[in-house]
Structure formats: structure tokens, C-alpha cells
Amino acid sequence: MTDSNPKADIKRVDPTMNPSKANPKLSKEQQQVFIDANTPRRNDPEATSWHDTVYQILSSTWLVSVLSVVFAFIIGGILIIAANAEVHVAAEHFTENPGGFFAVCWDTFAKAYFSLFSGSVLNFNGADFAKMIEPLTSTLTRATPLIFAGLGLAVGFKASLFNIGGQGQIVMGALLSALIGFSFDLPAGLLLPMCVIGGFVGGAFWGFIPGILKAKTQANEVIVTIMLNYVALNFIRWALLNPVYQKEGQNVPIAKPMSENAIYPKVFGAAFTTNFSFIVALIAVAVVWWLVNRSYLGFEMRAVGLNPFAAQNAGIKVNSIYLWTMIISGGLCGLAATSSVLVPGTGVSQDVASTFGFDAITVALLGRSNPIGTCLAAILFGALKAGGYVMQAQTQTPIDVVQIIQALVVMFIAAPPLVRKIFHLPQPIGKDILEEVA
Amino acid sequence: MKLELKGITKNFGDFRANDNITFTAESGKIHALLGENGAGKTTLMNILFGLLRPDAGEILIDGVVQKFSGPNDSMASGIGMVHQHFMLIPVFTVAQNLILGNEPVKSLGVIDIKTARKSVKDISDRFGFDVNADDLVEDLPVGVRQRVEIIKALSRDAEILILDEPTAVLTPQEISELIQILKQLKEAGKIIIFITHKLKEVQEVADEITIIRRGQVVGSAKPSDSESEMAALVVGRKVSLTTDKKPAQPSEVALEFKNVSLVEKTGAIRLQDISFQVRKGEILGIAGVQGNGQTELSEVLLGLLHPTQGDIVLNGKSLLKMSVKERLNEGVGFIPEDRNLYGLVEDFSVEENLVLDSFDRLPYGKFGSIKPKAIRASALDMAQKFDIRLFNVADKARSLSGGNQQKVVVARELNRPLQLFVASQPTRGLDVGSIEFIHQEIVAQRDNGLPVLIISTELDEIYDLSDRIAVMYRGHIVGIVDSSTDRSTIGLMMAGIDPSQSKTGKAA
Known part of the structure; x- marks a missing residue:
């Protein structure tokens, strides 16, 4: 409470807070000279509420993350049962045969999740080993863009930046990656890495904009990134009708196909969809882990994220950290584009970003913005996507249930006290008590 | 009126924050609880206010045993608390803050703000608080915000007023105003419990002094006792209140x-x-x-x-x-004035805080990468050299007491x-x-x-x-x-x- 902020309006960087308001009750002279405003800045709800929420999510225990997923699946299961036609029939005969009703419920529940599992991990009915593990490779394929974009979000969270611009950064990454991919005639050993780097650079450029605006003008990155999503989306619509991108002889937005040398090779052979971008994603996990936990930049990012004032006092250039974090965050999101752009076929399309940029928020939060946790969360979400289709086909369970489960996961991880209450977990020791103990 | 605490004991895991604490406070007296940061004063007051439940012991008011299951119970028994960090809503007026959580309602669910304003005026006039019911709290200086907290407690008929480190956030002038207010309240027959670690204030304001060290009552003192006698009780050894130093040898x-x-x-x-x-x-x-x-x-x-x-x-x-x-x-070695905001990243570990401005040079870092082992080794070394009391250098700086936090800042700056x-x-x-x-x-x-x-x-x-x-x-x-x-x-x-x-x- 001794925080005083009499000089926010001078040159001091005041990254998260509003400049202190002038005090109307004081005389003009008092205002002119020295006001020990004693404004409690960190308690200013307007300034810090979402920072606090995100921080709370990221600092809760692993157990909460795991239980959130478990609980989301349980509720999802109830919805599956409620949506099932056979269950409706059995419910009508509930009074005559209650045991039968519960048997049908259990049957529906088990079948749905079994098909989800067999569609995302292991197909027990597969003719050969390749067919059996095909679902797993499908999961990894779908997880790959989420790993990249999730890492991008996670890096942002470390510096307390909320990059909602994943969508736009993916689009820009895709455009640059594709441009390189169909414009140059180079050997694969050169062209493919160039395309991957192009994806990073495209996304990084789209992260640079909110980064530089935040660094120079304290513009809120949340708002800028949201708006840049729209800019990117309209830009790709325009670009795909432009001769640079548009395939010759087309009047619809169809892009030029990639050069053969810009295609990711398959990881597990031609039979499976998983391409080399998955390996690049795993490398990115390792690099981000090093970046966050071991590099100078990561140390500075974490310090800035937790207390920009102390970081600044320790000689860390807070604004340049914001800028670099946004560049890296955007670049990782841009890499997400490469896994669907650098494939044979029609080339970049205007829905290249799908909902990866938004799903990445959930993925990074579920993974507690830890690179390995984020990777695992992305694989879980990839499995939900891969298995969802199979579940729909085999059990007529609407695929929307999968989206509901994802939404419930977000809801529960955003409310750790709720999960604790449901599972009777002990309250973590409060800050005041810790202070007293020490 | 008489407030008695008998054998209050509170454990947090293996740690005994309060160990068999017993003391009595009477109306018309200011009772100071004196102890170092981390001695267990705040735990004790949270027990008294009903925020924590003791593992053993009892609280008596006028000889009647009290069972508090929450702050509402203790407030009903006439206990009011002024926290170190104020519990006020900045964008509300004084009167609105006063009724917060206890809103008087007229018919049709309309809040009766008039009564609240009158109540602010009455209490303010009676004790000379000089608080205006319609001022927004965010416009008020800290000293006045504190008075609003006191008014809030008094408006709920508090007979026992607990003030937790009330002077920590005040300027010297505000402290002397607060002391005047406390003396008036004392004359009005309230029991005042004043928690502090500052010896001078205790001498100035207290009638009775109970000294707590490491969760135990280690003695009582009179305001007339010398500072060094009290300091010795508080710290548990003889301390010098003035620093011995040789004459300066200034050069260029x-x-x-x-x-x-x-x-x-x-x-x-x-x-x-x-x-x-x-x-x-x-x-x-x-x-x-x-x-x-x-x-x-x-x-x-x-x-x-x-x-x-x-x-x-x-x-x-x-x-x-x-x-x-x-x-x-x-x-340039620099100790900032507000260690929590400018000196430390409280959610960083102690060892990370110890290298906050030197992580990028040898021996802590090389080629853009920090070296956790070197940082750990140096942190252990510094913790010993600067007598930083902690369980583990990997613990968050937040978990340290104020004195130890400041030692972390000092150690970091002097290590270069x-x-x-x-x-x-x-x-x-x-x-x-x-x-x-x-x-x-x-x-x-x-x-x-x-x-x-x-x-x-x-x-x-x-x-x-x-x-x-x-x-x-x-x-x-x-x-x-x-x-x-x-x-x-x-x-x-x-x-x-x-x-x-x-x-x-x-x-x-």
C-alpha cells in the first residue's frame, strides 16, 4: 500500500498501470509540487484483473489441470447420454425397467468414449499394425499446429502478454511461407527450411506490430491483436484473388500449389498423414523450454511478466522485452501455418488458420504455459479432434460434444477453486499465512 | 469491558505460529502487541477476528467464552479490525464503503445512504476525524483512508478495536494524528489493540505492552521501559539501536x-x-x-x-x-524505496532475485544461457553471509518476511x-x-x-x-x-x- 506513483506521467515506463489521476481535491499548488498520491496501483482492478486471472490459472497445480479434463469428460459423457436416441426410448420405460435404463446409459457412455479413443489412439479393428496406429498419427497431425500456436501463447503468458492474435499470425505465416514455397525453384534441402523460416517470419511480423505499439505507446496488446486478426483475414481474402497468389486461369480464391521441394516429408511413411512439421514442433518445444527457463531473454521475460517495475530497476529493458516476446510469440504461431501449407495439393487457403489461434489459448492455459505441458495439452486437443469424427460416425454422437468438452476444460481451469471444491482438494496455503510463517 | 486470550495455539503444518498465548486487555487502555515481523502477531489477530480458528485455547469477553466461526461473529461481539491493507473500494464514497456488506435497505430495496452519511458525520464529529461522507476513497490520502476504516469499525459498535501495523503506511504527521485519535478512543472506553514492531510508537501510545517472539509471549513491558530493554525482549538478544561507526575518512x-x-x-x-x-x-x-x-x-x-x-x-x-x-x-548499487514493487520479483525464487541484475554475466550466465547450478551455489553462499533466514533458496521471495526480503535486495546489490x-x-x-x-x-x-x-x-x-x-x-x-x-x-x-x-x- 505504500506504492506511490507521483511520476507515472513523466518518462517512466509504466507498462501495466494507468497513470495516476490528478487529484481534484488538492489545491493547484499542491498538484504542481509534490503529491504523494499513495495510489494503490497493484490493487487497481481495472489495470490488472485479467493479468491476475491468467496468473492464477498458471500458478494453480497440475492436479487442477488434470482434474479439469477429467471433469469435463464426465459432463461431456452426461451430454452424450442425454443426446442419445436409445437412451430416450429407455427413459420412457424407466418405471418398468430402471435397470435397463441405466444399462443403456452406461452402454452409450462407454461406446462413445471407446470410439473417441479408437479414433484418436488405437483402432483395435485395424487390419494390420499400420491401420491400428493410424488414429494416433492422425492425432499427432492435428496436434501439430496447436503445439506451435500453444507455445506461442505460452511464451506470451510468461511475459504477461495475452496474444489473442494467433489467428492473424497464422494467416500471415501461411502467406509468406506459401509465397516462398511456390516462387522459388530450389533443392528441397534449401527451399523447405526457407518456407519454414518464412512461416516464422510472417507470424513474427504480425506479432511485431502489437509489440512495437505496446513498447512505444503502451497500446494494449489484447485489443491490437484482436483487430489485427481481422486485418489478416481480409488481407488473405484479397491476396488469394491477386495474381501473385492466385492459380492461373482461376477466378476463385485458389492459390498456386507448393513446389515439390517445399513439401514436408512424411514422418512415419506415406501411409500416415503425420508430416515432418510434427518433428519441427517437438524441436520447438525443446527450444522454447530452453528459451523460457535457461536463456537470458527468458529470464528477462519472466521477470517482466511477474513484476515489470522490479525488472526495470534491475536494468532490464521492459519495452524491448515486450517487443521480443510478441515477435517470438507471433513467429511460433506463424509456424503453425506451415504444417498445413507445406503439403501437396491446393496450397494456402483462406481458412488456413481454422481456429488454431483461439484453441491455442486453451492449450497454453491447460498446459500452464509450460512448454512440455502445452505440448501434452495440444496432443489431447488433437486427439479430441481426430476422435470426434470417428465418434460421430460410429455412435452418431454429435461432434459438438467435443467442442463442449474443450469449452468445459477452459471453464474448469479458469476456476481452480471450483475444481478444488468438487474434488475436495485442500486450499493452497494463503499468502498471508506464508508470510507469517516465514 | 475485558478481553482475555487464554492459551491460544495455532499450527500451520509443523510450524507453530502461536504457542500458548495468554494476555488480557481492558477498556480504556491501549494494549500494544510488540514483536518482530513473523513473530505471530498477525496470526493471533486473525484468530481474534475470527478469520482463523485456534487449535487450542479460548477467547473470553467479560468472562464469557466466545466461539467465532467468522468475522461476522467477532463483529457481533464488538470486535473491529483495521487491517494493514485497507479493505475499501476506491471508487465508492466513504458512506458507501461504510455500509458495504451491511447495507441498510429501505422499502423497495433502495439502499438507505442517508443513514450511512449521518453515521459518518456523527462519528467523525465526535472524535474529530475530519472525514467527509461524500468523498471518494480514491481521492483520500492514506491517513484518511485509515480513519475511514476506523469509522467503519466504530459504526458497527466495535468496543474492541484491533489495528494491525497501522503506522506502516503513514507519514510522520499522519502517525501523530492517528495517535491522537487512538487516545480519544481510549478515553471513550474502547479497548484498543495496537500491533506493531516499532518501539518508539509503543512508548508513545501504549498503556500496556505484550511482547511476542516466535509465537510465544516472552514478557510484558511498561511504556516507561527503555527502548533497548524492549528491543532485547523483542529480538531475544541484546541489540544496539545505534550503529557504532568510526569517524568517516572521506577521500576524493x-x-x-x-x-x-x-x-x-x-x-x-x-x-x-x-x-x-x-x-x-x-x-x-x-x-x-x-x-x-x-x-x-x-x-x-x-x-x-x-x-x-x-x-x-x-x-x-x-x-x-x-x-x-x-x-x-x-x-551503482541501488536499494529502491519500495522493495516489494521495485526491489523484488516476489514470485521469483530467492535465488533468481539474488541475480536479478547479474544473471547475464559470469559466473551466473554464459553465451546467452543462465547457469542454475552457479546461481544456486551463490544463493546459498549469500543467504549465509547475509543471514537471510529461509527454508529453501528455491522458495518464492514472497514467502520471506520483510526483513529477509530486504536482506535479499541488499545482498544482491552488494554482491557486485x-x-x-x-x-x-x-x-x-x-x-x-x-x-x-x-x-x-x-x-x-x-x-x-x-x-x-x-x-x-x-x-x-x-x-x-x-x-x-x-x-x-x-x-x-x-x-x-x-x-x-x-x-x-x-x-x-x-x-x-x-x-x-x-x-x-x-x-x-
Whole structure:
């Protein structure tokens, strides 16, 4: 409470807070000279509420993350049962045969999740080993863009930046990656890495904009990134009708196909969809882990994220950290584009970003913005996507249930006290008590 | 009325925060609970206020055992608490805050704000609080916010008023106003429990003193007892309240401020033509009432603010064009005035905080990568050398007590090769034992031949450490005097009157 902020309006960087308001009750002279405003800045709800929420999510225990997923699946299961036609029939005969009703419920529940599992991990009915593990490779394929974009979000969270611009950064990454991919005639050993780097650079450029605006003008990155999503989306619509991108002889937005040398090779052979971008994603996990936990930049990012004032006092250039974090965050999101752009076929399309940029928020939060946790969360979400289709086909369970489960996961991880209450977990020791103990 | 605590015991895991605490407080008396940070005072008060339940022991009011299952119960029994961190909503008026959580409702669910305003006025008039019911809390200075908290407690008919470290956030003037208020409340027959670690305040305000150390009552004292007797009880050993130091051996000028001014674009003058020199081997203390430009002075020195005029020279080099990092590399050691906000990343581990400004140099980092093993080894070393009491250097800095947090900041700054040591409010909010330790460290730096600049609003601290004293008032230096100058002269200077000039005025 001794925080005083009499000089926010001078040159001091005041990254998260509003400049202190002038005090109307004081005389003009008092205002002119020295006001020990004693404004409690960190308690200013307007300034810090979402920072606090995100921080709370990221600092809760692993157990909460795991239980959130478990609980989301349980509720999802109830919805599956409620949506099932056979269950409706059995419910009508509930009074005559209650045991039968519960048997049908259990049957529906088990079948749905079994098909989800067999569609995302292991197909027990597969003719050969390749067919059996095909679902797993499908999961990894779908997880790959989420790993990249999730890492991008996670890096942002470390510096307390909320990059909602994943969508736009993916689009820009895709455009640059594709441009390189169909414009140059180079050997694969050169062209493919160039395309991957192009994806990073495209996304990084789209992260640079909110980064530089935040660094120079304290513009809120949340708002800028949201708006840049729209800019990117309209830009790709325009670009795909432009001769640079548009395939010759087309009047619809169809892009030029990639050069053969810009295609990711398959990881597990031609039979499976998983391409080399998955390996690049795993490398990115390792690099981000090093970046966050071991590099100078990561140390500075974490310090800035937790207390920009102390970081600044320790000689860390807070604004340049914001800028670099946004560049890296955007670049990782841009890499997400490469896994669907650098494939044979029609080339970049205007829905290249799908909902990866938004799903990445959930993925990074579920993974507690830890690179390995984020990777695992992305694989879980990839499995939900891969298995969802199979579940729909085999059990007529609407695929929307999968989206509901994802939404419930977000809801529960955003409310750790709720999960604790449901599972009777002990309250973590409060800050005041810790202070007293020490 | 009589409040008794009998054998209160509270454990957190293996840690016994309160061990068989017993004391009695009576109406019309101010009862001080004195103890170091972390002695268990706040736990005890949270038990009394119903926020925590004791593992053993009981609370009696007028001989009746009380069972509190929450603050509402304790409030119903007439206990009111003024927390160290105020529980007020800044955008609400005083009256709105007063009824918060207990809103009187007229018909149709309309809140009866009139009664609340009247209640603020009545209490404010009765005790001379000078609080206006319609002021927004965010516009009020801290001292007045605290009075709002007191009014809030009194409006719920509190007979027992607990104040947790009430002076920690107040300026000296506000402290004396608070003490007046407490004396009035005492005369009105309230029981006042005053929690603090400051000996001077206890002597000034308390009628009875209970001293707590490591969760136990270690004795009681009278206000007439000497400070050093009380300090010995609080800390558990004899402490020196003044720092022993040899006469300074100043050599050449190291730091020089040359006509430094800082004027905002709005025309507000923050610093005005500041000039002074600090020599190697001497301590220059900067005294002044808080908010007279000391913060700005320290920040232009570190490079957080940029002066609009003048120059700052360290060992012949101008610092002005340098970034914060470059200045730290030049050997500026800096203890910021607010350690929680500017000194520490509280959610970083202790070891990370110990390298916050040196993680990117050997032995802590190499080729862009930090070296956790080297950081750990050095942290363990520093924790021992600076007597930082902790369980584990990997624990968050947040979990340390204020004194130990400040030792982390001091250890970090002194661990680098320094050319200048600057400390702003180095012991604010610290207990006697930590103050003693930090003062000794500062004097040791001077004796090693460093130029030292101390900025403090505590005149005791200025006298205790300084070889020369500069007094700031409204952004300029009123004068620089020898530390043998008496308090009344310094006091006049703090009010902006330069005694040397007024003397010549008389002579003429």
C-alpha cells in the first residue's frame, strides 16, 4: 500500500498501470509540487484483473489441470447420454425397467468414449499394425499446429502478454511461407527450411506490430491483436484473388500449389498423414523450454511478466522485452501455418488458420504455459479432434460434444477453486499465512 | 469491558505460529502487541477476528467464552479490525464503503445512504476525524483512508478495536494524528489493540505492552521501559539501536550532481537545481518529509527518470546518457524505496532475485544461457553471509518476511563490484534486528571506501548513518550540514527554512 506513483506521467515506463489521476481535491499548488498520491496501483482492478486471472490459472497445480479434463469428460459423457436416441426410448420405460435404463446409459457412455479413443489412439479393428496406429498419427497431425500456436501463447503468458492474435499470425505465416514455397525453384534441402523460416517470419511480423505499439505507446496488446486478426483475414481474402497468389486461369480464391521441394516429408511413411512439421514442433518445444527457463531473454521475460517495475530497476529493458516476446510469440504461431501449407495439393487457403489461434489459448492455459505441458495439452486437443469424427460416425454422437468438452476444460481451469471444491482438494496455503510463517 | 486470550495455539503444518498465548486487555487502555515481523502477531489477530480458528485455547469477553466461526461473529461481539491493507473500494464514497456488506435497505430495496452519511458525520464529529461522507476513497490520502476504516469499525459498535501495523503506511504527521485519535478512543472506553514492531510508537501510545517472539509471549513491558530493554525482549538478544561507526575518512569526490533539474511537461517542478557531492568513504544522508523529491532524486540517479537539466557524474564519467543497465555496470548499487514493487520479483525464487541484475554475466550466465547450478551455489553462499533466514533458496521471495526480503535486495546489490551505493528507505517497515544488520552493512561499505548515499524520511536513520546531511524540500536542497547539527535545525530545514540564511537575515 505504500506504492506511490507521483511520476507515472513523466518518462517512466509504466507498462501495466494507468497513470495516476490528478487529484481534484488538492489545491493547484499542491498538484504542481509534490503529491504523494499513495495510489494503490497493484490493487487497481481495472489495470490488472485479467493479468491476475491468467496468473492464477498458471500458478494453480497440475492436479487442477488434470482434474479439469477429467471433469469435463464426465459432463461431456452426461451430454452424450442425454443426446442419445436409445437412451430416450429407455427413459420412457424407466418405471418398468430402471435397470435397463441405466444399462443403456452406461452402454452409450462407454461406446462413445471407446470410439473417441479408437479414433484418436488405437483402432483395435485395424487390419494390420499400420491401420491400428493410424488414429494416433492422425492425432499427432492435428496436434501439430496447436503445439506451435500453444507455445506461442505460452511464451506470451510468461511475459504477461495475452496474444489473442494467433489467428492473424497464422494467416500471415501461411502467406509468406506459401509465397516462398511456390516462387522459388530450389533443392528441397534449401527451399523447405526457407518456407519454414518464412512461416516464422510472417507470424513474427504480425506479432511485431502489437509489440512495437505496446513498447512505444503502451497500446494494449489484447485489443491490437484482436483487430489485427481481422486485418489478416481480409488481407488473405484479397491476396488469394491477386495474381501473385492466385492459380492461373482461376477466378476463385485458389492459390498456386507448393513446389515439390517445399513439401514436408512424411514422418512415419506415406501411409500416415503425420508430416515432418510434427518433428519441427517437438524441436520447438525443446527450444522454447530452453528459451523460457535457461536463456537470458527468458529470464528477462519472466521477470517482466511477474513484476515489470522490479525488472526495470534491475536494468532490464521492459519495452524491448515486450517487443521480443510478441515477435517470438507471433513467429511460433506463424509456424503453425506451415504444417498445413507445406503439403501437396491446393496450397494456402483462406481458412488456413481454422481456429488454431483461439484453441491455442486453451492449450497454453491447460498446459500452464509450460512448454512440455502445452505440448501434452495440444496432443489431447488433437486427439479430441481426430476422435470426434470417428465418434460421430460410429455412435452418431454429435461432434459438438467435443467442442463442449474443450469449452468445459477452459471453464474448469479458469476456476481452480471450483475444481478444488468438487474434488475436495485442500486450499493452497494463503499468502498471508506464508508470510507469517516465514 | 475485558478481553482475555487464554492459551491460544495455532499450527500451520509443523510450524507453530502461536504457542500458548495468554494476555488480557481492558477498556480504556491501549494494549500494544510488540514483536518482530513473523513473530505471530498477525496470526493471533486473525484468530481474534475470527478469520482463523485456534487449535487450542479460548477467547473470553467479560468472562464469557466466545466461539467465532467468522468475522461476522467477532463483529457481533464488538470486535473491529483495521487491517494493514485497507479493505475499501476506491471508487465508492466513504458512506458507501461504510455500509458495504451491511447495507441498510429501505422499502423497495433502495439502499438507505442517508443513514450511512449521518453515521459518518456523527462519528467523525465526535472524535474529530475530519472525514467527509461524500468523498471518494480514491481521492483520500492514506491517513484518511485509515480513519475511514476506523469509522467503519466504530459504526458497527466495535468496543474492541484491533489495528494491525497501522503506522506502516503513514507519514510522520499522519502517525501523530492517528495517535491522537487512538487516545480519544481510549478515553471513550474502547479497548484498543495496537500491533506493531516499532518501539518508539509503543512508548508513545501504549498503556500496556505484550511482547511476542516466535509465537510465544516472552514478557510484558511498561511504556516507561527503555527502548533497548524492549528491543532485547523483542529480538531475544541484546541489540544496539545505534550503529557504532568510526569517524568517516572521506577521500576524493566520487558522485557529483551538477544543477540537476526535472521539470514535467505540465510545468510541475520535481527537482530544482540539485547540486551536491559525495566523497569516497562518506555517507551523505538525504533527509526530508516524504514526497519532497527524494524518490525522483534516486530515480534520476538510476536512470529511471531523465533530468531536464544538469549532469550527474560518477568518477569523472557522466551517467546521463547511460541506460539503467549501463549504470549498474558502472558499479551503482541501488536499494529502491519500495522493495516489494521495485526491489523484488516476489514470485521469483530467492535465488533468481539474488541475480536479478547479474544473471547475464559470469559466473551466473554464459553465451546467452543462465547457469542454475552457479546461481544456486551463490544463493546459498549469500543467504549465509547475509543471514537471510529461509527454508529453501528455491522458495518464492514472497514467502520471506520483510526483513529477509530486504536482506535479499541488499545482498544482491552488494554482491557486485560497486563504485557507489545508494539506499532509499533501506529499513522501512523492518524490525529492530534487521535494521541493525542492514545499518552495519551500510557502514561497512563506507569503511571499505565506497561513496554512500542514503535517502530516508526517518530522521533517526539519517542521524544514525550519515556523515553529512542534505535536507530536501519541494524538490530542492535546502542545505547540506554536518551530522552534528541538532534536530531542531534539521526540522526547520525540512519545513523549507534555511537556518543559515535566516541567521544572516537577523543580523541584517
